[in-house]
Amino acid sequence: MTGTRHPHSRRGEIFRTFLLLGLTSFGGPIAHLGYFREAFVVRRGWLSESDFADLVALCQFLPGPASSQVGFAIGLRRGGLPGALAAWCAFTLPSAIALALFASGASALGGDVGQSLIHGLKLVAVAVVANAVWGMAGKLCPDRTRAGIALVAVFMAVFIGGTAGQLGAIAAGAGLGVWWCRPATAMTRPDRRELSGRASFFALALFFLLLLLLPLAATGGGEVVAVMDAFYRAGALVFGGGHVVLPLLQAEVVDPGWISESTFLTGYGAAQAVPGPLFTFSAYLGVAMAPGVHGGILAAVATVMIFLPGMLLLVGVLPHWDRLRASSTAQTLIQGTNAAVVGILGAALYAPIWQGAIVEPADFALALAGFLLLTVWRWPAWLVVIALPLASVLTG
Template sequence: MFWVFLKLGLTSFGGPVAHLGYFREAFVRRRCWLSDAQYSELVALCQILPGPASSQVGMGIGMSQAGYPGLLAAWLGFTLPSALMLILAAYGLAQVESVWLDGVIAGLKLVAVVVVAQALLGMYRSLVSGTRRLLIMFTAAGSMLLLGAVWSQLLVILLAGLAGRLWLGQQTKTAPHTPLTFRGVSSVHGYIWLAMLVLLLAGLPVLGMIYSDAAWRLMDGLVRAGALVFGGGHVVLPLLQNEVVATGLVQESQFLAGYGLAQAVPGPLFTLASYLGAAFADPAAGLPVALGFGLLATLAIFLPAFLLFVGVLPFWQQLQQRPGMHAALAGINAAVVGLLLAAWWNPVIISAVQGMADIGLLVVLAGLVWRGCPVWLLVLAGAAGGALLTLLA
């Protein structure tokens, strides 16, 4: 489990929407660990919850295969590469010319366009059969593009579930359905994990006041940001800026540099916290101290996502067993495809395609995918192509 997710952590560029595409390719299409319906239901759950959605999906896949050890292995494998890269960058061991960095980022954004398109096509074929599901999909996509607010994602999923329950009941009565199960999950565990989350959110501010230490305030801010952000990815940026820059824990120039580097490395964007933790440390204290603060910051921002995910799981499983839930999940599955379609257009395509040169490189990358090019080679081709276009511009 760790090795599979480590390879993804080293190659999954493009942000949370692209990560969902990489995960589907790795676990639904290639390894058949779960079906498209099961994967879509897991994605829907993680999009409802606050926190880094793609990381929570990875946790769910790991836990479904090997319980809590699988969850831990999946999270470590997917998170450590970007966390360590950003810690080293904050300490000053990584220096990248801005022209190369801008080009590489541009190329990797185009890779994300292709990866998400491939995932969308596969999920559409599996989950959107019939005119009614197609209508739910397009309604969800249009609603997200028109509303744009993070809270609208939760509203769209809930309304799609209601539409499925009322509108798709006759179409889904005889369809076989096997909900995704998770090892080691129980209602007692769920209450314990959720209670721990409440204690964490309530206790860290108290400890910060008692000890009056900047390190406590940093960890408190990161935990709060990880627990309260809906949508993950770039949405966490203003929360982090308010917690660490406005409070004087990290300089604004350091914060912006870390944000730029976080977009250039694979894996979850939440590992920006790894950079901030290392940047907070005293440079004179040496690399071990920077590494320690960076890893603690990584744990702080991801811990609420873990506690909330495993705390909600048993109740989600109980909800899936209720009569009529299969029809509701059919509507939710169609809506998830619509949400990904909206995200594919904005921000993936809009931020990636800036001119004819980008369109040309995009066609080349699409051709590589059509020829069965492996993901790691696609990533290298996109990064090299983007850097070359930037140098030639």
């Protein structure tokens, strides 16, 4: 459906549609893709079923937040770059604002009841990440080869530790994937060029320039530049789903002492209760790092920077997607990388998540109950976010 609507009217339509989704899209990235299909393929006809499947395949291939990238691409197709920015802002702002407000008021949760609620949010993190590891392992490590790559990643993440261990695990996974894995059957479909080669080149060049130059600038550039570097690097390395950002951000903000591990896990638990992308956890972290207006600035910087690399890669790769996905080397590289991130997330499930939340047998029982509610009874995450903190108060 092309239409003849004025560009400003079309951008307003994009913003309103994505704002409604940002306010109501609970359930994580897979659920978001279901909402997108219903809204843009079935109800509005903005793109065909095959075009939607093509965008989903591309965004699963790239690092970054897959559902936000799909939304960005739909806005790009519908209204150009202004439409893409309108889609991203509308889908991201509700959860980012909610988590920033939670971080501002979290200090008010004092006393026994408040501490029990906070501890319950940590138990939510155990259940949610365990569910993510379980689901991702089944899909991304279906054979001995990829299970072996995941195990190598666990050892590297545990024994090397920090950012170096995670980066080394991702690099090792990519190399082992090219060496050991078999390419999948390539899909073929006519190339669709919404973007020029010049825009693609500029986006890819900017992606790598920021990845290389921000660490240098952060050495003497002050707190804001350091936050830009940390969150951009985390966003550039997230393969396999939003939950993988957890260990990357933990290494960037907890290890340097910017926030405590307890504050980090509390915010991650709260992030399960809001609609929209999980990457908006960055807004909570920004506010948690500093009080007042300065914390708000850090929240805005962190949120933009963690999403930016995924969007730059999408713009850079979109014109070349058909040729890339036909490459057997690219397919095996991504298979190995995805297996490695399962190992990284598995290591993070133990430390810091399990160690920070499970301190007595009752904690284990509640976390296990949350895991079973998610995996067996298929409860939405936001219901588990309500149930476990209440149970923690009652049993505390």
